[in-house]
Amino acid sequence: MRFAVYTPPQAKDGPVPVLWYLSGLTCTWANVMEKSGLQRAAAQHGIMIIAPDTSPRGPDVPDDEAYDLGQGAGFYLTATEPPWDTHYRMDQYITGELRDVIAVNFPAADMARQGIFGHSMGGHGALTLHFKHPGTYQSCSAFSPITSPARVPWGEKAFTAYIGPPSIAWEQYDATELVQNTQTRAHILIDTGKADPFLETQLKPDIFIEACEQAGQALDYRLHAGYGHDYYFIATFMDDHIAHHAKALKG
C-alpha cells in the first residue's frame, strides 16, 4: 500500500496536527498531492496531510472492470462478501494500520489532533469515519461527498458487492444514517459544485443537510455556481478547508 505525506515546515519545531485526505473513485494517493495545491495552506497553517490510496492494490487483489468497483473504489469499508472480503478493509487500514505507520514513522505527527476530509467517495469516507470515530477525527469536511450511499447508484452497487444485500450493515457506512444516532461537536464543512454532473444522481446533499438539521449536527454547506466534480473545484476551495481544520485542531 502506497500513501503520501506532506510534512509542513513547522514539524521541525514540534508536533503538528494531522489531516487525512480521502480521495474519490479512480484516484490514488497522488491526485490530491499533485493537483490540489494543498501544500500552500498546509505550510501556512502547519498541518501534516496524509493521503491514503482508495483501495488495496496489486495483481493478487480482486478487481472489477468497472471504475466504481474493486481497485480504486474501496468505499472506506470492511467487505464481508467474497471475493472482496480477503483484502478490502479500507476503514480498518486508515483508522488502524496506517495510523500506526504514521505515528511511528512521523514523530512530528500529533495523533491527539486529527482531522479528516475527502472528495466524492472520499467525502463519504471522511464523514462516516468522523461519525464512527468522533474522538479520533475532531474536525471534518468534504468536497462533493456521497452523503447517502445507501440511496444512490454508486453506493448501492458497492455496498451490495462488498457487504451484501440491504441490511442494517448498510447504515454503518451511510453518513445520513449515522448522523441520526451520532452527532459530534465538529462544525462540518461541505462544498459542492452546482455544475457537478453527479449532484442530483449520486451526491444528493439535501438528504444529508436535512438529517443534520433534524439531528442538531452543525453543518456549513456551500453550493458553488459554475463548478464541477473535478480538481479545479477542489483546488479553488482547498485553502478554505485547510483553514477550517486548522481552526478546529489548533484553536
Place this chain on the structure above:
Amino acid sequence: MRFAVYTPPQAKDGPVPVLWYLSGLTCTWANVMEKSGLQRAAAQHGIMIIAPDTSPRGPDVPDDEAYDLGQGAGFYLTATEPPWDTHYRMDQYITGELRDVIAVNFPAADMARQGIFGHSMGGHGALTLHFKHPGTYQSCSAFSPITSPARVPWGEKAFTAYIGPPSIAWEQYDATELVQNTQTRAHILIDTGKADPFLETQLKPDIFIEACEQAGQALDYRLHAGYGHDYYFIATFMDDHIAHHAKALKG
C-alpha cells in the same frame, strides 16, 4: 493539435494580457493547467494563459522511443532534417498558427500585450522565442530552463536530429547565443531548484547568467535550496512569475 486556455474573470469586462506557457519534455498542454495552480494568480491579476502542447502529435507524426526526441520533445524549433521536417515546426506554430487561432477565437485576448514563460525545454522555448520576437513577447520568465542547449546533451541530441550537425543554425535556437546579439527591455526572471538533478548537466544556468551580464540583459536569477525539477517547484513559485508578467504587461 490540442492546447489549453485559462480565461480570467476580467475577460468579461474587456481585453486582458496573454501569457504563453511552454511545457517541458514529455509534457502536454495539460500538466501546467492541472498541477501548477496558475489559475489563482491568473484570476487575481487578470491574465489569460495559453498552454500549447510540446510537439506535433498523432499516428502519422514521426516519433522516437526516447522521451527526449520526437513527440513530446519538439524543442520549439523548425526541423530541417528528415523525418522531422514534415511536422516539427513548433516555433512557427506558436508564433503564427496558434497565435491566430487565439486572436480569432478569444476576443478578450489582447495580442498587443503578450508574455511568455515555460519550464525546462519550455524555458528554452520561452527564452528563445522572446529574444527572436521581442516586440511580440514583452515579458519573459522561466522555471529551470535549458539556457544553452547547444552545449548540453538534451540540446545536442535534439538539434542534431532536427536541424543537423552543429552549424550557425544552432545559434538561432540557443538563448545564450541569442542574448549576445539581441538584448531586450524585459527584465527576465529565472527560478531554478538547487536540488534539480539536471542543474549541472543540462541546465547550466551560469553560462547564460554570464552572457546576460556581458550583454547587459536584465536578469533576475534565483536558486532555491531544496527544490527539484518538478511541478511542486513550479507551483511554489508560480505566483511570483505571474505577478512578474502582470507587472510588465499591465504596468
